[in-house]
Amino acid sequence: MKFFFGVHNVERFPNTVLTIGNYDGVHIGHKRIIKKVVELALKIHGTSMLMTFEPHPLSILKPEKLIGRITPFHIKKKIIEESGIEVMVVMEFNDQLRQMSPEDFFNKILIEKLGIKALIVGYDFKFGRGGSGDVNSLKSLCNSYGIYFESVEAVTLDGDKVGSNRIRKMLIEGNVKRASQLLGNFYFIEGKVIKGEGRGNRLGFPTINIETAYEIIPKEGVYITEVEFDNTRFPSVTNIGFNPTFDGRRLSIETHIIDFTGDIYGKNVVLYFHERLRAEIKFNSVEDLKRQIHIDVDSARTYFNTQKIL
Numbered sequence: 001m002k003f004f005f006g007v008h009n010v011e012r013f014p015n016t017v018l019t020i021g022n023y024d025g026v027h028i029g030h031k032r033i034i035k036k037v038v039e040l041a042l043k044i045h046g047t048s049m050l051m052t053f054e055p056h057p058l059s060i061l062k063p064e065k066l067i068g069r070i071t072p073f074h075i076k077k078k079i080i081e082e083s084g085i086e087v088m089v090v091m092e093f094n095d096q097l098r099q100m101s102p103e104d105f106f107n108k109i110l111i112e113k114l115g116i117k118a119l120i121v122g123y124d125f126k127f128g129r130g131g132s133g134d135v136n137s138l139k140s141l142c143n144s145y146g147i148y149f150e151s152v153e154a155v156t157l158d159g160d161k162v163g164s165n166r167i168r169k170m171l172i173e174g175n176v177k178r179a180s181q182l183l184g185n186f187y188f189i190e191g192k193v194i195k196g197e198g199r200g201n202r203l204g205f206p207t208i209n210i211e212t213a214y215e216i217i218p219k220e221g222v223y224i225t226e227v228e229f230d231n232t233r234f235p236s237v238t239n240i241g242f243n244p245t246f247d248g249r250r251l252s253i254e255t256h257i258i259d260f261t262g263d264i265y266g267k268n269v270v271l272y273f274h275e276r277l278r279a280e281i282k283f284n285s286v287e288d289l290k291r292q293i294h295i296d297v298d299s300a301r302t303y304f305n306t307q308k309i310l
Contacts, residue, residue, distance in 0.1 A: 001081040004089045007113040015046025017118040023052050025070035026079040028184040029155035029162040037120050038084040046117060049087040050080055057093050067168045068215030102133025106141045118148035157182060174219030176273035186272040189214040193267050205293050207254040210271060222277045224300045227255050228270040234260055235304045237296050241280035
């Protein structure tokens with residue numbers, strides 16, 4: 001995939017089929033749009049192109065609405081490349097871009113700089129100063145240039161309209177199973193294994209402590225997870241929280257890797273969330289906590305032995 005930051009040095013590609021959006025999470029609705037772009041580009045012997053924005057426009061326009069990014073930029077870029085998009089253009093969401101009228105954005109960027117032949121966007125796409133442009137104005141602009149235009153309706157899954165905001169809220173609420181279904185893959189975070197306080201070893205369930213820069217961490221609680229390192233995934237149980245039984249004060253991500261022994265301090269890992277088992281609880285005694293951990297680990301074993309994995 002060819003990558004450009006801004007349009008000042010973008011090459012002219014033949015029969016460019018473009019989509020535009022934030023694409024945070026690259027969920028199943030996004031993937032439907034991307035599939036249409038790639039298929040049309042193949043059909044007309046053209047080039048599939050995706051335009052997105054940095055920083056996320058919501059972080060500037062309505063920061064109170066952006067809980068956090070589902071996917072860091074490097075992950076978004078990787079997923080988009082794997083989807084078959086040939087060219088990715090990242091526009092800096094600055095004051096100049098914010099103040100452009102819909103007509104100027106269309107004419108100066110999409111026509112003059114990119115020379116698009118087709119445009120496919122989501123049903124709720126907005127563009128131009130104050131979000132004054134929508135799919136209707138885009139359709140009209142495209143018609144005036146003889147450019148193919150298509151807006152893709154919302155994808156629903158068992159009554160849930162798929163959208164990045166909905167997925168963010170599900171993750172914050174701890175509903176990782178449903179969020180993963182809307183994403184089309186398990187929600188995951190990347191991080192580094194750091195030294196913890198060693199409580200897990202004393203309890204008979206050694207854990208790794210994961211430090212991450214990801215913006216969205218699922219709600220406090222105990223989760224069935226997989227942890228990946230050295231190109232291998234291992235079944236695991238993860239506690240996110242403050243260790244109330246020990247009067248903890250700092251949020252931690254602690255993962256017990258089932259039936260694993262070894263030292264992986266300092267390694268980079270990926271943690272995949274499958275299902276939330278329960279809320280974090282303050283136990284009356286360490287023995288009560290140990291009994292519950294046994295139950296949690298047994299639940300995870302049963303899950304991995306019997307469930308059809310997404």
